[in-house]
Amino acid sequence: MKDEANAARPAARSSPPPVRGSEPIIRLFHVGKMWPGDPPALCDVSLDVAKGELLFLTGASGAGKSTLLKLVFGQEAPTHGQVIVGGRSVSRLNRDGIARLRRGIGVVFQDFKLLPTRTVFDNVAVTLEVRGDPPEAIRRRVTSLLRQVGLPDKAESLPARLSGGEQQRVALARALAGDPAILLADEPTGNLDPERSEEIMEMFGAAHARGTTVIVATHDRHLLARHARRVLVLEKGRVVGDGLLDRAAASSA
Amino acid sequence: MARPAYHLRQAVHCLRQTPLASAAAAVTVALALAMSAAARLAASAVSSALQGYAAEARITVFVSPPAPGPDGPPRPRTVDEGRLLADEAARAAGPGASAEYVDPEHALRRLRAELDGAGEALAALATNPLPETLEVRLAGGELARGNLHQVREAAARLEKLPFAEEVDWGRAFVDRLEEAVRLVRGAGAALFALVLAAALFLVGNVVRLAVYARREEIEILRLVGATDTFVAAAFVLEGALQGLAGGAGAAGAYALLERLALPRIASAVGFGAQLLPPPAGAGTYLALWLAGGVIGVAASVAAVARFLRRIR
Numbered sequence: 001m002k003d004e005a006n007a008a009r010p011a012a013r014s015s016p017p018p019v020r021g022s023e024p025i026i027r028l029f030h031v032g033k034m035w036p037g038d039p040p041a042l043c044d045v046s047l048d049v050a051k052g053e054l055l056f057l058t059g060a061s062g063a064g065k066s067t068l069l070k071l072v073f074g075q076e077a078p079t080h081g082q083v084i085v086g087g088r089s090v091s092r093l094n095r096d097g098i099a100r101l102r103r104g105i106g107v108v109f110q111d112f113k114l115l116p117t118r119t120v121f122d123n124v125a126v127t128l129e130v131r132g133d134p135p136e137a138i139r140r141r142v143t144s145l146l147r148q149v150g151l152p153d154k155a156e157s158l159p160a161r162l163s164g165g166e167q168q169r170v171a172l173a174r175a176l177a178g179d180p181a182i183l184l185a186d187e188p189t190g191n192l193d194p195e196r197s198e199e200i201m202e203m204f205g206a207a208h209a210r211g212t213t214v215i216v217a218t219h220d221r222h223l224l225a226r227h228a229r230r231v232l233v234l235e236k237g238r239v240v241g242d243g244l245l246d247r248a249a250a251s252s253a
Numbered sequence: 254m255a256r257p258a259y260h261l262r263q264a265v266h267c268l269r270q271t272p273l274a275s276a277a278a279a280v281t282v283a284l285a286l287a288m289s290a291a292a293r294l295a296a297s298a299v300s301s302a303l304q305g306y307a308a309e310a311r312i313t314v315f316v317s318p319p320a321p322g323p324d325g326p327p328r329p330r331t332v333d334e335g336r337l338l339a340d341e342a343a344r345a346a347g348p349g350a351s352a353e354y355v356d357p358e359h360a361l362r363r364l365r366a367e368l369d370g371a372g373e374a375l376a377a378l379a380t381n382p383l384p385e386t387l388e389v390r391l392a393g394g395e396l397a398r399g400n401l402h403q404v405r406e407a408a409a410r411l412e413k414l415p416f417a418e419e420v421d422w423g424r425a426f427v428d429r430l431e432e433a434v435r436l437v438r439g440a441g442a443a444l445f446a447l448v449l450a451a452a453l454f455l456v457g458n459v460v461r462l463a464v465y466a467r468r469e470e471i472e473i474l475r476l477v478g479a480t481d482t483f484v485a486a487a488f489v490l491e492g493a494l495q496g497l498a499g500g501a502g503a504a505g506a507y508a509l510l511e512r513l514a515l516p517r518i519a520s521a522v523g524f525g526a527q528l529l530p531p532p533a534g535a536g537t538y539l540a541l542w543l544a545g546g547v548i549g550v551a552a553s554v555a556a557v558a559r560f561l562r563r564i565r
Contacts, residue, residue: 075476075565096480098565103478113473117270129259130479174477 024048024084025182025213026072031081033067033237041067042237045081049215051181054208056224056245057217059234065217066110068234069184072215073105074098086181103131106175108185112167114159120146120170121155127177145173148203165192172203182213189220201227256486264490271463275495278459282499282545285452287506289445290541294511296441297530298519312404312422314342314352314387314411330385332356338416342387345414346407349392357383384418456499456548460492461556471557472564485557492553493546500545504538 026049033042042064049055057065070076071083074090083090085101093101106127114123121142128138146152149169159167168188175183185204189197201223208214218224224231224245233241268275316338319327330338335354343352355363360383365375391407408422464471474484511533 073476077565095565099475099478099480099483101478102476107476109476113476115470115473117267117470126474126479127477129256130474130477130483132256135259178478 023051025051025086026215027082027084028068028071029082029084031071031078031083033064033071033076034079040237042071042078042234045234045237045239047232047239047242049213051213052208052211054204054214054227054229055216056228056231057215057234058219058224058231060219062236063234064237065219065234066186067237069107069186069215069217072182073102073107073184099130103127103178104180105182105184106178106180108168108171108175108183108188110186110190112159112171114167114170114174116159119156119158120151120162123159123170124173124177127174131178141177142173145177148176149173150199165196168192168196168200172200176203176207180212182215183207185214185216187218187220188216189218189223194222197223198226256483260486260490263487264494267467267487267491268494271466274459274463274466275491278456278463278492278495278549279498279502281455281459282452282496282548283502283506285448285455286500286503286541286545286548287510289448289452290503290507291510292444292448293441294507294515294530296437296444298515301530312346312389312391312408312411312420314389314414314417315419315421316385316387316416317418318385330356335385335387339387342389342411342414342417345410346389346391347403347410350389350407352387352389355386355388357381357385360384360386453548453552456496457552457555460488460495460549460552461559463491464488464553464556464560468560471560475561475564481558481561484561485554488557489550489553492549492556494549496545496547496549496552497542498545499549500542503545504541507533507541508538 026047028045028047031042031045031047032040034040045064045068057068059065067076071078071090072085074093077091086104088097088101090098090101115126118126124142124145125138128141133141143152143155146155149172151166151169151173154162154166154170159170162170172185172188175185183204188204189200192200197220204214204216205227216223216227228245230243231241231245232239316330316335319330321327332354335356339352339354343350346352358381361375361381364383365373368375389407389411391404404422405424408420408424411417412420471484
């Protein structure tokens with residue numbers, strides 16, 4: 001695992017690399033995250049992610065990728081430092097503020113986090129229901145998304161009846177449903193075969209092309225080689241590399 | 254609640270998904286409310302029975318003997334004079350009261366009849382020792398459902414009559430009766446409060462278990478941007494539906510208890526209609542039904558709020 005990460009590691013930089021948009025939508029200032037009794041999950045991480053940027057986080061298991069994503073959408077609060085998303089400090093938001101923040105962020109969780117007692121349709125629709133969208137608009141949007149992810153005939157199925165790959169696609173459809181400004185994905189292709197992985201990555205690419213800021217956490221070397229631009233490498237909670245990936249080098253490694 | 258139809262749909266969906274847990278919550282509410290209402294009904298029935306004795310209350314006014322005349326011993330009152338005193342006493346006792354003049358001879362005849370065979374011994378008396386009295390009965394309608402203080406007030410008014418030498422109205426008995434009614438009512442209220450507290454605790458735990466079983470769903474809803482209000486709405490509606498179902502059950506149980514069981518119990522213990530409190534109106538059933546809803550909502554709010562505090 002470590003070799004894979006090293007193969008894709010760009011040179012460590014003292015300042016963030018140039019990015020597509022000029023204004024950072026996500027900023028981390030000397031962020032640390034610790035749980036009592038455990039080694040630090042993140043140590044002094046500073047990071048700017050511009051609007052519309054596509055960023056890959058990589059590193060071995062336990063390097064802090066998932067923790068970093070959780071800090072961005074407010075599932076965890078930093079122990080030190082500041083996490084600024086859309087100009088607002090996440091740790092200063094109240095519970096309703098956190099909810100509003102999350103409505104602008106689509107997340108594909110590693111374990112999907114689908115509602116087990118609700119249908120595929122309802123699982124995708126819930127993102128729009130919490131925003132209070134009109135029922136007819138929700139129906140159209142969800143139907144369209146299920147078609148995009150190749151599950152139009154599974155709308156009334158429960159998640160337990162779907163394969164891992166299908167559940168992954170439902171999770172992606174839910175993340176995209178609100179047309180979020182930021183899309184976070186934690187190992188989004190971990191359960192998929194190469195063909196399905198490519199389909200999923202194409203969807204991330206399409207969202208990125210529409211201007212969505214996309215952060216993908218993965219330790220899949222092939223995925224990085226094919227799709228990565230800016231890559232942030234984490235090791236034991238510290239940033240050990242941040243820069244544009246030399247795809248040719250990564251592919252040959 | 255921004256999306257009532259959505260939340261109601263979700264609540265009904267969840268009730269269908271967990272029929273046993275939902276039924277358990279509803280039955281708990283029904284039992285708790287029915288037990289509370291039964292405690293209240295029992296207290297009311299005992300109170301009614303005690304108050305019923307007041308309806309039998311009879312006030313005896315001992316009339317002062319006529320003043321001696323200038324020529325010698327007093328002239329005995331005529332029956333007409335006695336009736337005038339009775340009318341005055343009835344007016345003093347209050348609206349609807351009646352009074353009967355009982356002269357000493359009449360009283361003696363009645364005593365002889367009451368004593369049956371032993372009454373012949375009274376013939377040996379040289380003089381009639383019984384006094385003139387007025388027997389006052391208060392309006393049955395006022396006292397049938399008890400207002401013991403009216404007996405006390407009527408007696409006080411009768412004592413002020415100029416011809417009243419003494420008024421006997423069973424003061425000690427009525428005092429004891431009032432104390433007993435107070436005790437029964439207090440015990441009923443305490444039992445009601447106790448059972449209601451136990452009900453809230455039970456329902457709260459049942460709902461909390463249901464919420465705990467769906468903690469994953471709550472966490473996911475929060476993660477996709479639901480506010481606490483949005484998350485809680487479906488649970489609160491679900492609790493309200495369970496509570497209303499339980500309240501309806503309690504109202505049904507109360508109706509059965511009041512209309513079938515209580516008359517039989519009253520008859521079995523020999524109190525008859527005296528034991529029966531006034532029949533519950535639609536308001537009582539509505540209150541029971543709504544109380545179920547309120548308990549369901551309160552338990553749900555407490556359970557969901559407690560769980561939401563634990564997650565970010």
